[in-house]
Amino acid sequence: NAGVMQNPRHLVRRRGQEARLRCSPMKGHSHVYWYRQLPEEGLKFMVYLQKENIIDESGMPKERFSAEFPKEGPSILRIQQVVRGDSAAYFCASSPFGAGDTDTQYFGPGTRLTVL
């Protein structure tokens, strides 16, 4: 059973370009969480999605960031007009139930975004 997959593993963008990060959850998991890790910081929650629905985007910056999890295909985190402050590691996690009571999140390897 393959784990959570993320691609690309490394992404370099110039200021003003768009970044698209992909996450394929574990087989059988329909809940996806995105986290961002800035240098010397812990992971910070960004957004929680189920198939075709955004459940909680309270951690997402209001502008330039968007996320989707379509019926078919991976979840996408999209950052428009990137700035140097967006340089970070972006982690995706998936879980089978999405419930806070008994659920465990399994993490992908992350995408390291560098903005020049």
Add this chain to the structure above:
Amino acid sequence: AQSVSQHNHHVILSEAASLELGCNYSYGGTVNLFWYVQYPGQHLQLLLKYFSGDPLVKGIKGFEAEFIKSKFSFNLRKPSVQWSDTAEYFCAVNLKGSQGNLIFGKGTKLSVKP
């Protein structure tokens, strides 16, 4: 505000030494608690978790953690570390009944000298 504190930024130990990494949380409700480990160049892996029941939780690779509700703590322990335990360790919390998003501490880097 809800938060998770890990007291040590970097811990350096010799092989066979005992390990204790501190984790305290600030949360008003009932919580689930997790420790994740990130080995160099690898993704986060679940080390152990606490949902309910026995507050002493055993995880993989000889790690254990004890939930002390009165102290809002969930410290990670291992009696004898190995060089292969060199990694970064993250404590995380979520609120029971929530959507499940995790609040992470800043992490503790453990370096074990052979």
